[in-house]
Amino acid sequence: MPAITVQDLGYTFSDGTAALEHVSFEIEKGESVALIGPNGAGKSTLLLHLNGILHSVTSRESVRILDESVDPKKIHEMPKKIGIVFQNADDMLFMPLLGDDVAFGPINLGLDKEEVQRRVKDALEMVGLVGYEHRVPHHLSGGEKRRAALATVLAMEPEILAMDEPTANLDPKSRRELIEILRKYKEKGKTLLIITHDVNAIPELAERVIVLNKTVIADGPTRDIFSNTEMLVEIGLDVPVITQLFEILQCFGYPCDVLPLSIGGAVTNLTETMEGGDGHVHLHIHEHTHSGISSARNKYHNHVEKHE
């Protein structure tokens, strides 16, 4: 059964700017998908359409969640199906105590007290904030706030979890912790939709990538999308650093047909290459090495040069 179906969705801001045009895609239950696109591509606007907060006359029939169309009059019933984590955690933490914030959603779902308490406990445990019930949200650190905001949505145990830039502005440790939390959630078989610019995190979190720039530009397995570097660079996006490094290594004669996307992939790739090469990796400079390197590097530096 499809978890999210978007069919020919369009949206125009009140000032007449088109935010979304003919957006169509379908996400199956249990899939984890990354939604990428440059700034102003309409990613967050799309997210707010998924639970009916933003809607227009034309959009009403365009979005279906768990095979039911989104009724703007029944937004309060949506959290059971889809939980949305906003980019700014301060927008999501509005109660005096964190415990109340996490309980807010479950109480609105009409659950009884014991169940609400269990959900609060479980959600805080999932994000590693056990014992934070009586903390004041505005005094948490940036990373804690982000995890707390996630807990407020996890407590509603939604079938689909949609997040807007979960790893933006986090220190490496907080970023890693957040990625781990999302990975665990994914392993539970839940559907994930993650808006992100963090291309290095995508291979760990999503098996599929949708590229949005007002409309869907590309949609496919993560590996396929990242192998189309020209298209990504064209709209101002990047590929993982590891992929870029192996592209450079290829110029030194490193035998590699499929470029790895993550550290894990790189380790596998190197191991396999060494096993096939008597425990060694052979790199050398040949006549095309320098031109290959400069063309590979130029490709990623194009962002800047193009506008000059």
Added chain:
Amino acid sequence: MISEIDIYAGLSSPIHRWDPRLKVISIFMLIFSIMLLYDLKLVIISMLFAIILVYISRIPFSFILGRLKWVFLFVLPFLIILPFTVIGEGSEIAKIGSITLNFRGIESVEFAVMIVIKALTSVMLIFPMIGTSRMDITFKALEDLHLPNKLVQMLAFTYRYIFVLSNEFMLMERSLTSRGFKRGSNLYTITTLTKAIATLFVMSFEQAERVFYAMRSKGYAGKITTMHEFTLRPHDWLYTVVVCGFAIFVQVAVWYGTLEGT
């Protein structure tokens, strides 16, 4: 970590242990009763009672005096103006052009003093009323007292986002300073800060919209409910009887005084 507004909410005193609902009602009733008084002696007795309450609550007097200072500045004009206006005809003590200054006698001074003491006492009582419970518990108490839900939500959101806004303003001010802005008493400072505050309002409006979206995403349908529960114990009622009893006592005293006077 506790916020500044709750700085003395963690102390241990009978006032802190008093059920917040009864505490808010009782002290509010006391303030109301004091506001109705027009007898200097009774007002002074009420002030002493308020001081005792503050003493029991263990909130430092220095903290309260620091805040009463501003209230005093606000009511100070009464002390200066009232003795020359309001009561009776008075005797002329000065004449500047067409304006004559009439001193209206010792009663008018008493009247002015009474107004000032009433104001200070009422404000002083706010501290044991809301400073002895955490703010969120007070909000829950207000909700439990069936105050309009919208009003309680407005208070709760003001409390929550005042920190976000003050932080935003601090960031804005830093950004101004780091670009060479210096506060001074000139028009430039005023226009710059006015613009910054205006931007802050626009930003807060946009944030309000985003918060509303987040609340809707979490199933909000107009009512905030929380899990906190209050329990009433005998000592809660005892404190209520004492404070409300005093509020009634001063009113009875006034009534008795009026009877005797007639």
